[in-house]
Amino acid sequence: MNIQFANSLRVKLEDVPPEIEKLLQNEIPLHIINSEMKESDFRIKFKKKINTNTKYLYISLLALFDNNNLYLLDHKGNKFLYSPYIKDFYVEENFNSEYFFEIFEYIFMNKILENDLMFLHSSALKYNDKTIVFPACNNTGKTKVLLEFLDDGATFLGDDWCIIDKESNISPFFRNIRLYPNDIIEHKNFIKDWRVIPSFIHNYFDDSKEVKFLRIFKKIYEKILLRTRILPYKVDVKEYSYDISINNKYKADLIVFYSRNNLSKIEHEIMNSEIAARKMIYAIFNENTKKPDFENWFLFANETAKDLRTYMEDQYFSIMKSAFSKSKVVWLQIPRSAKPKDIKKYLLDEILSDDV
Numbered sequence: 001m002n003i004q005f006a007n008s009l010r011v012k013l014e015d016v017p018p019e020i021e022k023l024l025q026n027e028i029p030l031h032i033i034n035s036e037m038k039e040s041d042f043r044i045k046f047k048k049k050i051n052t053n054t055k056y057l058y059i060s061l062l063a064l065f066d067n068n069n070l071y072l073l074d075h076k077g078n079k080f081l082y083s084p085y086i087k088d089f090y091v092e093e094n095f096n097s098e099y100f101f102e103i104f105e106y107i108f109m110n111k112i113l114e115n116d117l118m119f120l121h122s123s124a125l126k127y128n129d130k131t132i133v134f135p136a137c138n139n140t141g142k143t144k145v146l147l148e149f150l151d152d153g154a155t156f157l158g159d160d161w162c163i164i165d166k167e168s169n170i171s172p173f174f175r176n177i178r179l180y181p182n183d184i185i186e187h188k189n190f191i192k193d194w195r196v197i198p199s200f201i202h203n204y205f206d207d208s209k210e211v212k213f214l215r216i217f218k219k220i221y222e223k224i225l226l227r228t229r230i231l232p233y234k235v236d237v238k239e240y241s242y243d244i245s246i247n248n249k250y251k252a253d254l255i256v257f258y259s260r261n262n263l264s265k266i267e268h269e270i271m272n273s274e275i276a277a278r279k280m281i282y283a284i285f286n287e288n289t290k291k292p293d294f295e296n297w298f299l300f301a302n303e304t305a306k307d308l309r310t311y312m313e314d315q316y317f318s319i320m321k322s323a324f325s326k327s328k329v330v331w332l333q334i335p336r337s338a339k340p341k342d343i344k345k346y347l348l349d350e351i352l353s354d355d356v
Helices: 018-027 097-115 142-151 181-186 199-206 212-224 273-286 293-301 305-324 340-355
Strands: 002-005 009-014 042-047 057-060 063-065 070-073 079-082 088-092 117-127 130-135 155-158 161-165 169-171 177-179 233-235 254-261 267-270 328-335
Touching: 002 097, 009 097, 018 097, 042 097, 079 097, 097 117, 097 305, 117 142, 117 305, 130 142, 130 340, 142 177, 142 340, 155 161, 161 305, 254 273, 254 340, 267 340, 273 305, 273 328, 328 340
Parallel strands: 009 042, 042 088, 130 254, 254 328
Antiparallel strands: 002 009, 057 063, 063 070, 070 079, 079 088, 117 130, 117 155, 117 161, 161 169, 177 233, 267 328
């Protein structure tokens, strides 16, 4: 299986187990390429078993270190040999598919820095021939504003992430949109199937398929609470990106960094590139936007990883400062009570209208 991001980062996966292949097809289908890949930036090889040295140290219940490598463990003890410095990663074939994708996502988001590209924590879209990017911290409403524009004919470029270079060119990152309960009420036209159970039950059933009476309870639960919505729902983005290619680049016309606060009305100000870049560094590192536990385990296991951390921060800042200097950057301060439709109206009336 071959995967490509931004016509730049190439990943080759060998001997992929069916469960993980299915998950990748579901999560990032438009980034999977069918053509043969002669060269790749890194490879992931699946093996029946990965052997460790005789002496090793458990850093936690889900990680161990044998003086040479860090091994991430799933809940059943299957191993993922992990290091940000290597090009070949090894994974045991029975490794949990969801945890595999979390690690895989973290790897390709960091590896792409070597190509002077970065994953920007933002939603992105094309509207009236303008490319608009919404970088923000977690839980500030990026997806809700995106949905408002999609309802009005915008074209999807990214929900939680997009790829940006130093020239402020945006490359799409296609991963299905996640919706939560209140989003469903406001955007029913995006929903095709409401039958989902709460995450704690969902996870338990995944590990308890052999327990017959629990499976029966699951069916009863689904029928009684047919319209209960707790897990994020995935919306297929293909129909909202019909004229977009993963190999295309789109110059960002407007970058809107926004935050929630206690103001009584929406306000905005133009930002310089350095301040905007520092705000995003805060969102990436301090707000824990994409910093899973295994990064801390690696820092513990290998002191030289501190150099990696500095490199990552420097690369993030360098790319963002350069990119933000080539686009109009606005800081949008939004009252906590503001609705997505209010934000969209303000953008159209107060910001985008200035560019017409």
